[in-house]
Amino acid sequence: MKISMQLRYEGGAADVVAAADQVAGLERAGLDLIWVPEAYAFDAPSFMGYLAARTSRVEIGAGILSVFTRTPALLAMTAAGVDALSGGRCHLGLGTSGPGVVEGLHGVPYAEPLARTRETVEVLRAFWKRDRPVTYDGRVLRLPLPPPDGGGEGGGTGLGVPMRLLTPPVRPAVPVWVAALGPRNVRLTAEVADGWLPMFFVPERCEEIWGAELRAGAAARDPRLGPLRVSAGGLLAIGPHAARERDRARGQLALFIGGMGAPGHNYYYDLVCRYGYAAEAAAVARLYRAGDRVGAAAAVPAELLEATTLCGPESYIKDRIDAYRAAGVTHLQVQPVPGEGRTPAAQVARLAELCA
Template sequence: MRIGTTLAYAADPRGGADDVAAWEQDGLDVVWVSEAYGFDAPTVMGYLAARTSRVHIGSAILPIYSRTPALLAQTAAGLDAMSGGRAILGLGASGPQVIEGWHGVAYDRPLARTREVIDICRRVWRRETLTNDGLYRLPLPPGEGTGLGKPLKILTHPVRDRIPIHVASLGDRNVRMTAEIADGWLPFLYDPQRAGDVWGDALAAGLAKRPADLGPLEVVAGGPLAIGPDVTGLRDLARPLIALYVGGMGAKGRNFYHDLLCRYGYPAEADRIQDLYLAGRKAEAAAAVPAELLERTSLIGPESYVRDRVQEFRDAGVTVLNVAPLGDDPRRLVAAVADMAR
């Protein structure tokens, strides 16, 4: 099992790169760069490529609606060239609030778009002459443009003709598609004890259709990390983020994170968090996050406890343990959990 971490939306990218360069020496294997409606991820990822030599660099995530499939492929190929073959293209649909509110693009047919984007990216990296007759029309036919478009292939030669594609997904249909066609899966709020109950059937159905040449599905999951006898209170630091997603990342009846909490067995708590958050009572929403959920989605406690938690994630099928080190000595934490994972 490898070790990863994520640079948060609001993080100072230059300071974050300093941290990643140090953590690479301590055993960090993968760094993920968030985007949402903050800094764009590829700029930060390029800087990370220049500051590191071994760690793999992934987007978590680039929304499929904010860039054309060809540009997503070009971006990943450029990063792969700059990093010497260390790029991971993390994709996701995001949600209507960001896609329609920030990008001004209709949020429609996310599964079909994701499937088509993945197929086009892989054809670009193989340097195929690009044509497509689906949601993305390549080239645009007469009547939808000037009629002057021509089939093209990427000018440059990608370092790899198969850059790993990871997909962020939560719903059954999306998880099933991810297990079928993606190289990796990026779930959220992953509880290793309950993940099988929530996603097991969807994963099994997708894996049953998975082409053999894709290899095993990578699973990237974890949570906040702190090791020591008196650190359990640090779990509360995750409350505002969980409340933001469960309460504010989507409208009532259209919030994937709210639905996930319900599937984990917290329907009343999910409703309360959402109601409080949408009413502007964010602190109360954070306080309503179940303590059990905080415990089950983190790695915080004495060393023996954290070691057992690492094993739980491994036993659940997690291949990249993604951690957010808390406290004054993150390098020690990364080194310790890297040792546990190996």
């Protein structure tokens, strides 16, 4: 099992430099893969290129880029560029985000998210293959863009010609990961993606919540892709009294349950309900939307908090590692926090030993 981590920084230039310094130290401690987030501040690929220059071994992933905000060609070009700069260490994490962000921030219609995800992955691989100019006739994507009476998204002049990338990735293809929680999206991910990025993953509930979808997707999967990789985990604190560190995760859970997406379009809220916490999720969302962030965090059930974190003595952490491994997790994704005299790098180093 490898160790992955999502980078956290406040968004300013000084924070970016400090975060890069931290990644260099975590690389020496044994971190295998760093995920670079993209929200409403700096774009992820710029920082990924900077990290490529500051590191030598750790793999660098976009975690995540929305399939609505960049064309497949631009995604292919970006990943190929980071892959070249890093010497073959790029991973491309994709997701659909939600209508609030896609339409509110980017001004792009949030339509056909499953079809767009599938077709984006297919077009990416066609560009990376570089054996011929890319043509594609999909449900939402057409290359070249047809004239107005030819269907597809909008209409073009009819003058577009098939093209190929001038420069390839270092590898034949960059690994493509998809962030997915809903049943249909998880099934699609298991079919077409190299890896799966589930958030608030409870390993003991994986079979119950997603087992049927994962098997259905795997049955339709191209064997040349190999087994599906999975990056999942949570807040990490190792030590005799580390269980008290779990409360650090309350705010994030409350934010995603109550503040991500509009009512009826919040994947995280829906997942917590599927875990059996429908009443608690409703309470968290109600408090959060009313502006009571402290109350919303306090309303997160303790059982959910423990199930989605890795905080405790080494014996407890070993048991959690075993549970994640049994659920098919290949990359234990952690957020190490200082505690009991241990730095994040020291905790990553110890976790690497426990995962060996």
